[in-house]
Every structure is written in structure tokens, then in C-alpha cells.
């Protein structure tokens with residue numbers, strides 16, 4: 001039984017707490033929020049101890065086998081650094097929320113500390129923790145798609161938040177770019193155009209081209225001004241032998257062979273209902289990685305993966321600001 005703590009008891013921290021509570025191999029023993037009411041309310045809900053600072057939680061000496069860091073902050077990533085560093089310094093494995101950080105130097109420090117301490121450090125890149133994505137990856141790996149040539153992703157939601165010029169690309173697209181890298185690997189070069197939505201001050205729409213290290217060419221359409229009745233995300237893989245489309249992360253998986261009309265299609269593969277189910281799927285995988293003592297470098301969707309997509313995001317911003325194709329730096 002894993003004894004788990006959670007830092008940051010907003011909507012997403014409570015989501016993590018419900019996922020741990022539903023898993024028979026984990027128990028939430030500590031919740032921490034600098035807003036006392038948030039911590040107290042969560043402590044009552046999950047029968048856990050309440051803490052109001054990370055220092056107090058660590059100093060308590062309570063057994064913590066792992067902690068979620070579900071803080072937010074600037075561009076939804078500004079507050080993750082302090083608690084993550086404190087937990088890693090104390091030798092506690094961390095599952096952080098995305099973006100790993102909105103600042104690359106801090107993301108690098110967190111990844112480096114986890115590596116130095118040889119600690120599991122995962123990120124909640126939950127969109128690819130679906131049976132549909134796993135099956136599509138199997139098809140890719142066993143050659144059913146042939147050689148992967150093109151990858152297209154559309155991800156959009158309605159989000160009126162105007163807090164930062166780059167909020168949309170930094171806060172939402174760790175997800176889309178991580179799913180794309182799950183299938184196509186590392187990104188070599190990028191080019192992007194951004195557009196401010198109607199009446200908006202921030203760059204809330206993006207069209208990006210990506211050249212992967214293996215030669216696959218990709219495209220990302222992203223928006224905070226779209227969605228609702230027309231969905232959250234669509235992924236398309238175009239191979240030399242067939243094409244795959246995944247709708248809404250898990251809801252529909254379709255294989256279109258290139259040379260026949262025998263389309264194969266699955267609705268809600270593995271019983272996954274909708275996007276909300278990706279949270280327990282991802283957190284259950286994190287719990288399994290910890291219980292199976294998977295080496296830190298093999299933890300699924302780890303800090304290094306999240307840093308990799310954040311570097312792509314910064315390259316996309318640089319491309320728009322300079323009008324150039326930009327090479328993505330090494331980690």
C-alpha cells in the first residue's frame with residue numbers, strides 16, 4: 001500500500017485524490033494547500049492529515065511513498081517548482097502536473113535533481129494513457145501502418161483566460177505534443193504561426209509544422225477559441241500501409257487500410273468512457289510503476305518527456321517571433 005501526499009488541493013488535486021482513493025494499492029495520507037480551507041476540506045474528504053506548507057508536511061516525518069504536485073501558478077506551471085524540488089530533496093517520488101514548468105531552466109533543474117537522486121518523477125501527461133493510443137502504438141510497432149509518414153493533431157478547448165500571451169501554447173499543448181511524440185519520437189525543427197482570437201489579447205490559436213528526428217512530418221492545430229460541441233482532440237497517423245484516427249483521446253479508434261476498404265473501428269476501447277477517464281488511467285500507471293519499482297528512467301511519461309515537449313513549445317514561440325524555422329535544443 002502506497003502512502004501518498006498531494007500538494008495543491010484545487011480541482012485537479014482533488015481529482016488526483018479521488019484516483020488514488022479508488023486504487024486499492026494507494027491511500028492519501030496527507031494533503032497540503034497554502035489556503036487552509038482547501039487543505040482542511042480535502043483532509044476531511046480523504047481522511048488524511050492537513051498541512052499548510054510543504055516544509056511542514058516534510059518535517060512531520062509522516063511516511064510518504066510518493067506525492068502529487070497539483071499546484072498551478074503562472075501559465076498553470078509557475079508554482080510547481082518549489083514543492084517539487086523540496087519533495088525530491090527529501091527523497092520522495094513526485095507525480096507533477098503539466099506543464100512541468102513554464103520556465104525551461106526550472107524544468108531542467110527538476111529533471112536533473114530527480115536524475116541525481118535516482119527518483120521516479122512522472123508528469124500527468126494523461127491524454128495518451130488510453131487503450132486506443134496503446135492499440136494504435138501496437139499497430140505502428142508491429143508494422144500494420146507501414147512506415148509512419150505524417151502525424152496530425154488538433155487539440156482545442158474554450159478557455160477565455162487572458163493571463164499571459166503564451167498561456168494557450170504553454171498550458172494546453174504539453175498534452176498534444178506529448179501524444180505526437182509518443183508516436184513519432186523527438187522533434188528536430190519547427191515552424192509556427194499564431195493568431196489572437198476574436199477580441200483577445202493572447203495568442204490563443206496556433207498552426208505549427210514539425211519535422212521529427214526520424215523524418216516524420218507533423219502538424220498541430222491548437223486553439224483556446226474552439227471546442228465545446230466540436231470536441232477536444234483528433235489525432236491522425238498516416239503510414240505507408242494505412243491511416244489511423246483517434247477521436248477524443250479514447251472514444252473512437254479507426255484503422256483505414258490504404259489498399260482495401262475494410263475499415264476497422266472501435267468505440268470506447270477498453271471501456272474508457274471519455275477524457276475524464278484518462279486521469280485514473282494515468283495515475284494507476286504511476287502507482288504500478290512505483291509498486292513494480294520500475295527504474296526512474298523507465299517511468300512512463302516522466303519529467304524528461306515533459307521537458308522535451310516544453311522545449312518544442314519554446315521553439316514554436318521563437319519561430320513565430322523570428323519568422324524562422326527553429327531547431328529544437330537538446331535537453
Ligand SMILES: NC(=O)c1ccc[n+]([C@@H]2O[C@H](COP(=O)([O-])OP(=O)(O)OC[C@H]3O[C@@H](n4cnc5c(N)ncnc54)[C@H](O)[C@@H]3O)[C@@H](O)[C@H]2O)c1
Pocket residue numbers: 007008009010011012013032033034035038052053054070071072073076077079082083097098099124125126171
Ligand atoms: N492533466 C490534465 O488534463 C489537466 C487538466 C487541467 C489542469 N491541469 C493542471 O493541474 C494543475 C492544477 O490545476 P487547478 O485547476 O487544480 O489549479 P488551482 O489553482 O485551482 O489549484 C492549485 C492549488 O494549489 C495551491 N498551491 C499553490 N502553491 C502551493 C504551494 N507551494 N504549497 C501548497 N499549496 C499550493 C493553491 O492554493 C491552490 O489551491 C495545473 O498545473 C494545470 O495545468 C491538468
